[in-house]
Amino acid sequence: MKDLTQVQKTYLVFVINYRAAHGNSPTLKEMSAHFAVSTRACSDVIKALVRKEALSTASRQARSLLPGRRLFEFLEEGAPSHG
Numbered sequence: 001m002k003d004l005t006q007v008q009k010t011y012l013v014f015v016i017n018y019r020a021a022h023g024n025s026p027t028l029k030e031m032s033a034h035f036a037v038s039t040r041a042c043s044d045v046i047k048a049l050v051r052k053e054a055l056s057t058a059s060r061q062a063r064s065l066l067p068g069r070r071l072f073e074f075l076e077e078g079a080p081s082h083g
Contacts, residue, residue, distance in 0.1 A: 004054060004074050011035075011045045012054050012074065015065050025065035 004012065014034065018026045026034075031042040046065070049055040054074045058064035 004049070004052065008045055008049055008052075008054070009074070011042070012049055012071075015049075015055065016067070019065070025063040027063060 011031070014031065015025060018030075028039045028042045028046070031046075032039045035042065046055065046057075050057055050068065052074075053068040053070040055071070056066045056068045
């Protein structure tokens with residue numbers, strides 16, 4: 001399994017911090033506004049994080065991003081702080 005890219009780590013930390021602050025996951029629209037990218041770009045990054053098991057999600061359910069089975073492995077690699 002490949003390690004996370006810097007962009008993937010940034011999104012992962014954002015999702016974790018957002019969940020801690022708001023009690024639920026950010027929407028693709030909220031992430032795209034935060035990172036100033038398209039919702040498609042956000043979707044691609046989130047799909048990669050789910051595939052790598054850093055996050056998990058309920059299919060077709062809004063705000064369903066949860067910590068994945070391998071989340072802590074990736075965080076131990078030194079994820080960037082949220083800015």
